[in-house]
Structure formats: structure tokens, C-alpha cells
Amino acid sequence: xxxxxxxxxxxxxxxxxxxxxxxxxxxxxxxxxxxINIPTAxxxxxKIPYHRLTPASNLLTxxxxxxxxxxxxxxxxxxxxxxxxxxxxxxxxxxxxxxxDAYDLFVINNVIVIxxxxxxxxxxxxxxxxxxxxxxxxxxxxxxxxxxxxIGRRIGFIITLTLITIGAFGSTLSFNxxxxxxxxxxxxxxxxxxxxxxxxxxxxxxxxxxxxxSSTDQKRGTQVASVFSMQGxxxxxxxxxVLVLLKICxxxxxxxxxxxxxxxxxxxxxxxxxxxxxxxxxxxxTKRKDTLGKREVAKYIIKNxxxxxxxxxxxxxxxxxxxxxxxxxxxxxLQVLNLDHASTSFEKLNNTVLVALYLALxxxxxxxxxxxxxxxxxxxxxQLAGFALLGITYVIIGAALDSLVKIKALFIILYGLTFFFxxxxxxxxxxxxxxxxxxxxxxxxxHGISAACGKLGAVLGGYAIGPFFHSNGLAHTLYVCGGxxxxxxxxxxxxxxxxxxxxxxxxxxxxxxxxxxDEVTPGESDDLDxxxxxxxxxxxxxxxx
Numbered sequence: 415x416x417x418x419x420x421x422x423x424x425x426x427x428x429x430x431x432x433x434x435x436x437x438x439x440x441x442x443x444x445x446x447x448x449x450i451n452i453p454t455a456x457x458x459x460x461k462i463p464y465h466r467l468t469p470a471s472n473l474l475t476x477x478x479x480x481x482x483x484x485x486x487x488x489x490x491x492x493x494x495x496x497x498x499x500x501x502x503x504x505x506x507x508x509x510x511x512x513x514x515d516a517y518d519l520f521v522i523n524n525v526i527v528i529x530x531x532x533x534x535x536x537x538x539x540x541x542x543x544x545x546x547x548x549x550x551x552x553x554x555x556x557x558x559x560x561x562x563x564x565i566g567r568r569i570g571f572i573i574t575l576t577l578i579t580i581g582a583f584g585s586t587l588s589f590n591x592x593x594x595x596x597x598x599x600x601x602x603x604x605x606x607x608x609x610x611x612x613x614x615x616x617x618x619x620x621x622x623x624x625x626x627x628s629s630t631d632q633k634r635g636t637q638v639a640s641v642f643s644m645q646g647x648x649x650x651x652x653x654x655x656v657l658v659l660l661k662i663c664x665x666x667x668x669x670x671x672x673x674x675x676x677x678x679x680x681x682x683x684x685x686x687x688x689x690x691x692x693x694x695x696x697x698x699x700t701k702r703k704d705t706l707g708k709r710e711v712a713k714y715i716i717k718n719x720x721x722x723x724x725x726x727x728x729x730x731x732x733x734x735x736x737x738x739x740x741x742x743x744x745x746x747x748l749q750v751l752n753l754d755h756a757s758t759s760f761e762k763l764n765n766t767v768l769v770a771l772y773l774a775l776x777x778x779x780x781x782x783x784x785x786x787x788x789x790x791x792x793x794x795x796x797q798l799a800g801f802a803l804l805g806i807t808y809v810i811i812g813a814a815l816d817s818l819v820k821i822k823a824l825f826i827i828l829y830g831l832t833f834f835f836x837x838x839x840x841x842x843x844x845x846x847x848x849x850x851x852x853x854x855x856x857x858x859x860x861h862g863i864s865a866a867c868g869k870l871g872a873v874l875g876g877y878a879i880g881p882f883f884h885s886n887g888l889a890h891t892l893y894v895c896g897g898x899x900x901x902x903x904x905x906x907x908x909x910x911x912x913x914x915x916x917x918x919x920x921x922x923x924x925x926x927x928x929x930x931x932d933e934v935t936p937g938e939s940d941d942l943d944x945x946x947x948x949x950x951x952x953x954x955x956x957x958x959x
Contacts, residue, residue, distance in 0.1 A: 550610020559862020800839015
């Protein structure tokens with residue numbers, strides 16, 4: 415086989431690759447040689463970068479840029495400012511839904527405490543409310559992930575935010591029916607299921623849209639992680655809103671407190687739905703070559719991406735077991751902060767919300783550190799470090815628990831580090847990696863599967879670790895959490911490939927090509943070694959491979 419290199423002096427910093435497969439009857443070209451336009455800019459790298467050899471009807475553009483220089487070649491300062499504004503707008507439009515997700519998922523914990531005070535006769539059914547949103551999220555992640563790869567990201571993005579808004583406002587209308595099994599908790603669970611479906615759909619859609627709309631590979635991780643960091647903002651908002659409402663309304667008006675708190679969760683979605691309606695479909699989706707049939711999706715993923723999916727879904731599952739088990743510390747935190755001596759139910763409620771605020775503040779810096787590091791140290795390295803440090807911290811707290819409880823400041827610092835390492839590491843990377851590790855035709859589907867496994871891990875963490883904690887104590891539970899974190903470290907090491915500074919895996923190839931093993935997956939060599947080519951002749955240059 416031979417490749418034609420076209421060295422064009424008029425090139426403005428970009429070369430292109432044109433591949434003709436002589437055996438492909440669909441190609442209109444009679445040439446059997448790929449043609450590569452090479453820019454005249456100096457390049458000290460001894461490899462010729464390429465992403466994928468594609469049919470003759472497609473043209474891939476490769477940018478010859480210096481990563482150390484800001485912006486693209488010839489980019490003006492005004493263009494850079496516009497790019498920053500556009501990136502910020504993308505984060506806000508996509509991140510607002512994620513802010514609603516976090517707020518709605520965490521505010522319910524405080525609302526349930528209020529409802530148990532107001533309706534003590536039916537409080538035994540309160541657990542159905544918290545689990546309803548989780549199961550709804552699992553369904554939403556699978557449904558909208560699959561749907562986004564078939565009918566588009568934009569339509570799904572509008573529907574999910576609509577469901578969140580309807581579920582949030584509908585929850586405020588819940589009421590108690592005396593003598594009926596369909597009490598206020600059951601009614602609230604129904605609305606929360608609707609909300610949970612929308613929340614679940616936001617995971618694959620917001621990540622996929624953010625990844626596909628990124629202007630450069632060097633900043634893609636930062637953009638996707640910035641969307642995810644809105645989770646931290648939403649988590650902090652929930653206790654702040656409840657504390658303000660408790661201060662304004664007081665104990666006599668707790669019914670107003672929980673209804674307004676739930677209604678506020680729908681306001682951001684109500685505002686941002688207009689911008690989502692006006693948004694355009696991502697270019698990656700509109701330019702996809704074809705759509706897989708319903709029966710082909712599973713076969714295609716298993717055959718070509720099973721290893722990557724084990725890494726993204728497995729690590730998300732492992733992490734969420736530990737992440738949601740962190741709630742077991744709440745009683746210890748109350749004790750350390752001397753907030754466990756409340757004399758009335760209203761004081762207990764106020765203290766519970768205060769602890770939720772403290773925990774949210776402990777975790778917030780980790781989100782922004784993750785945003786700052788993800789395009790510098792890489793997703794895989796960040797996830798490895800996060801799991802390792804998280805496991806070590808759990809083991810240290812478990813081993814010295816009795817002494818640490820007496821040293822309040824040290825206990826709070828170490829406990830805060832579990833949130834910091836989580837949010838700066840695997841909590842962020844498990845969200846970012848699936849948006850880059852799969853081709854367009856199954857990107858949202860695989861992200862939805864990965865996120866759904868995470869929610870299943872959260873359910874398992876609640877059902878399995880909770881009873882273990884009550885039977886064996888906090889110290890032994892911390893050892894278990896540490897062991898689970900180290901399991902995530904091992905799984906990441908063997909199944910997670912780095913995607914930093916690489917173009918997302920694309921699907922501009924035929925199914926026949928995939929079957930023949932021509933697919934390029936993240937982490938594999940994307941370069942054509944210059945030692946494999948031999949320059950012959952002059953302009954245009956012919957390369958013998």
C-alpha cells in the first residue's frame with residue numbers, strides 16, 4: 415500500500431488525510447492510495463498523528479497546534495473571549511439541569527425529617543420516598559441514554575428538564591389521605607419517581623452534549639467536569655434553602671417550609687428550558703454515519719467496547735457504594751459538633767440541616783480541584799489517586815476512630831478529606847470518562863449504563879452497608895469502605911484507559927470495518943510511526959508503508 419503526502423505551502427496550519435479503499439465498491443475514486451496534506455510548519459515529533467483511516471467520502475482535518483500556546487493558530491484575542499463566553503454558556507445550560515438534580519436528590523433528606531414530624535403516624539413508609547428517586551434515576555439513565563443515540567441529544571435534553579420541573583412542582587402538591595395506604599409519602603414517591611427519571615436522563619445527556627460541544631480536546635475534560643461541579647453547588651443549596659425557610663417560617667409553619675423547598679428545585683429548570691429549546695443538535699450526532707438497530711446495540715457494545723464499559727460502569731458502581739455510605743457518619747458528626755443534645759424535634763431538625771450544610775461545604779472544594787486538574791494530570795491518574803487516597807483515609811479513620819473522636823478538629827479534617835478525595839477524583843472522573851471513551855453511535859447509551867450501575871451501587875450501599883454498620887460498628891464499616899476503594903483502584907488500573915488530549919472515539923467507519931478489528935479505542939496507539947514510512951519523490955510526496 416502507498417500513501418500520498420501533499421506538502422502544500424499555502425496550508426494554514428492544518429493538514430488532511432484522504433483514504434481510498436480500492437476494494438470498497440462504494441468509493442467513487444479510482445485511486446488506491448491515501449493522500450495526506452502535510453503543513454509546512456515545523457514539527458519535532460517523529461510521529462505523524464492521525465485519528466482514523468476513513469472512506470474516501472470523508473475528510474479528516476488535523477490541526478498542527480502547539481499545546482503550550484493558548485487558542486488556535488491565528489486566533490485573535492476577541493475570538494478567544496467569544497470562545498470563553500460560548501464555553502461558559504454551554505456549561506450553564508447543561509449544568510443547570512445537574513444543579514437541579516443534586517438539589518432535588520439531597521433536599522429530600524431534610525424534607526423527610528420534616529414530614530416525619532408532621533405525620534408521625536405514617537412515618538414508617540418514609541423510606542419509599544428516598545428510594546423512589548434512585549430507581550427512577552436508573553430507569554432514566556438507561557432510557558434516555560439509549561434514546562439520545564437514536565433520536566438526538568437535544569430532544570432528550572428538553573424532555574429530561576421538563577420531567578424534573580414537573581416532578582419538583584408536583585411534589586409540592588402531595589397531601590395525606592387519612593386511613594389510606596396511599597398516604598403523603600406514597601404520593602410524594604410517585605412524583606419523585608417522575609423527577610428521578612428526569613434526573614437520571616440528565617447524566618448521559620449533559621455529559622455527552624458537553625463532551626461533543628467542546629471546541630478543543632485540550633479543554634474538553636474541564637468543560638465536562640465543570641458541568642458536573644454544579645452538583646456541588648446544588649448540594650450546598652439544599653440545606654441553605656431549608657435553613658433560611660426554617661428561620662423565616664419557624665416551627666408553626668413547617669408545612670410551608672417543605673413545600674417551598676421542593677418547589678425551588680423546579681425553578682432553575684423552568685428558567686433554562688427556553689435555552690434548551692433553542693439549542694442546536696451536536697455536530698457529532700448530526701454527522702454520525704448511521705444508527706444501530708435496537709438488536710444491534712448490545713451486540714456492538716459487547717463485541718467492541720466491553721472492556722471499556724467494565725471500567726466505566728464497574729468503577730462508578732464501586733465508587734457510589736462508598737460515596738453514599740458516607741451518610742453513616744452523620745450521627746458521629748452530630749456528636750463531635752455537640753449537636754446531639756437537642757431537646758425538641760425542631761432543634762433536632764435544625765441541627766440535622768446544619769450537619770448537611772457542613773458536609774456539603776467539606777466536599778465543595780474537591781469539585782473545583784477536579785476541574786483544575788483533569789486536563790493536566792489526566793482522568794486515569796486522577797481516578798487512581800482518588801481511590802488510593804480515599805482508601806488510605808478510610809483505613810486511618812477506622813484504625814484511630816476512638817482517639818480521633820476526642821480530637822474534634824483532626825476528625826473533621828480527615829472526614830472532610832474523604833469528600834475532597836472523592837469529588838476531586840472518582841466522583842468527577844467516573845462522570846467524564848464515559849463521555850469520551852465510546853463512539854457517537856453508543857456514547858450516550860454507554861454513559862447511561864455506567865451511570866445506572868452507579869445508582870445501583872448507591873442502592874446496594876444503603877441496603878448492605880447500613881445493616882453491617884449497625885451490627886459491627888463504625889470502625890469495621892470504615893475498613894470495608896477502604897477495601898472497596900482499593901477495589902476501585904485495581905479495576906481502574908486494569909480497565910481504564912487515558913482519554914486526555916485525545917479526540918473522542920468516533921464511529922465514522924462501517925460495521926464491516928469494526929468486525930475486521932479496524933476500530934481505534936481510547937488508549938491504543940493513534941500514531942503512525944515515522945519509522946514505518948519512506949519518503950519517495952518530490953512534491954507531492956509518495957510514502958511507501
